[in-house]
Amino acid sequence: MTIRVLVNAALLAIPIAVTLGILFGLQSHRSATGQPPLFAPEPPPIPTPKPKVPHNGITKTRYCQKSIGITPETKGQQYTLNPNQWNWNTGDPGGLCLNVTTFNNGTYATDTTAPQFMISWQYPPGPEDNPVHAFPNIQVDTDVFPATINTISKVDVDLEWSYGIGNETTEGATLAELTADNLNTNVAIDMFIDSDKKAAQDPSKAKYELMVWFAAIGPATQPIGFAQGSVSTQTLDGNKFDLYAGVNQQKQNVLTWYTDTPVEKFNGDISPLINSLFKLTATAADLPKSGDYLGYLALGSEAFSVDKTVTLYVPKLAIDIETDTSST
Numbered sequence: 633m634t635i636r637v638l639v640n641a642a643l644l645a646i647p648i649a650v651t652l653g654i655l656f657g658l659q660s661h662r663s664a665t666g667q668p669p670l671f672a673p674e675p676p677p678i679p680t681p682k683p684k685v686p687h688n689g690i691t692k693t694r695y696c697q698k699s700i701g702i703t704p705e706t707k708g709q710q711y712t713l714n715p716n717q718w719n720w721n722t723g724d725p726g727g728l729c730l731n732v733t734t735f736n737n738g739t740y741a742t743d744t745t746a747p748q749f750m751i752s753w754q755y756p757p758g759p760e761d762n763p764v765h766a767f768p769n770i771q772v773d774t775d776v777f778p779a780t781i782n783t784i785s786k787v788d789v790d791l792e793w794s795y796g797i798g799n800e801t802t803e804g805a806t807l808a809e810l811t812a813d814n815l816n817t818n819v820a821i822d823m824f825i826d827s828d829k830k831a832a833q834d835p836s837k838a839k840y841e842l843m844v845w846f847a848a849i850g851p852a853t854q855p856i857g858f859a860q861g862s863v864s865t866q867t868l869d870g871n872k873f874d875l876y877a878g879v880n881q882q883k884q885n886v887l888t889w890y891t892d893t894p895v896e897k898f899n900g901d902i903s904p905l906i907n908s909l910f911k912l913t914a915t916a917a918d919l920p921k922s923g924d925y926l927g928y929l930a931l932g933s934e935a936f937s938v939d940k941t942v943t944l945y946v947p948k949l950a951i952d953i954e955t956d957t958s959s960t
């Protein structure tokens with residue numbers, strides 16, 4: 633037996649979270665429904681003797697479920713991964729698997745480094761008004777959340793990713809190759825904001841959704857409000873992002889910082905993309921206030937459709953969110 637087997641046994645005991653249209657933070661859903669938290673800070677005592685595992689080994693695990701929260705053990709900041717195939721059911725054409733590489737010693741490159749992962753998927757095109765099948769993602773489980781935005785001193789993101797053609801490939805393809813296979817997807821950070829602490833942690837209830845897209849691949853992949861044109865522009869870590877604003881079907885105000893050139897390596901503080909919203913005047917969406925709460929942040933890929941199996945590979949990810957409590 634290995635640590636991995638024990639971790640899996642614990643995860644299998646968790647009821648599968650079925651999402652409503654968009655991703656439901658597993659943890660926040662449980663707190664919202666008054667259930668005890670899924671992942672206790674300390675694992676419960678194991679009655680059988682601890683199995684011997686190679687202390688410095690790595691473990692790879694593949695998850696092809698519709699939805700399951702995976703929180704690898706770590707000595708640093710926790711992350712929760714989820715295949716989150718919210719608009720796909722077992723038996724439907726296509727599918728998605730998430731492969732996670734964990735360190736048995738729980739010690740990653742830095743305190744905020746996430747386990748490496750890759751997401752392989754293929755879906756046929758869906759209806760034009762409902763084209764997304766899944767939002768596989770990795771959520772930051774920081775105890776900083778919910779944080780009033782005016783106390784957040786930085787949201788550092790150190791990210792490297794590639795999209796390749798093939799199942800579980802680490803080899804990236806060019807945008808031309810990906811669009812030739814009719815890939816429609818994005819690579820994005822998804823955040824939720826609300827004046828209410830609880831709602832800010834719940835993607836289905838928050839008043840504002842703020843996204844930062846590192847890529848938009850394929851003609852179907854457009855941010856809400858794209859047709860109305862960009863309302864603001866900013867350059868971050870040498871990359872130009874344009875802001876689009878609109879309201880989604882759940883009546884949430886959606887603000888998207890968008891790039892038309894894939895940004896496969898990014899290392900910078902994205903808090904200016906949040907703070908600049910407070911300087912904007914009227915847009916097609918309502919705008920959050922600096923005293924509102926940021927309660928949720930995840931990186932993922934909205935999986936629309938593609939002809940062949942493609943793989944999003946994320947060899948490097950570290951997200952460091954800090955608050956300056958003295959400035960309150």
Ligand SMILES: *[C@@H]1O[C@H](CO)[C@@H](O)[C@H](O)[C@H]1NC(C)=O
Nearest residue numbers: 687688689690735736737739
């Ligand atoms: C933990 O395990 C990883 C993967 O085998 C290894 O690269 C790293 O050096 C180990 N860290 C420590 C502090 O033992």
Ligand SMILES: *[C@@H]1O[C@H](CO)[C@@H](O)[C@H](O)[C@H]1NC(C)=O
Nearest residue numbers: 692693694695731732800801
């Ligand atoms: C994906 O995970 C499985 C174990 O579940 C492992 O055997 C396989 O090698 C992994 N694939 C890659 C490319 O790492």
Ligand SMILES: *[C@@H]1O[C@H](CO)[C@@H](O)[C@H](O)[C@H]1NC(C)=O
Nearest residue numbers: 727728729752753754799941
């Ligand atoms: C990728 O390959 C693995 C191992 O053969 C398989 O279990 C999985 O279903 C494949 N994934 C996709 C999306 O085709």
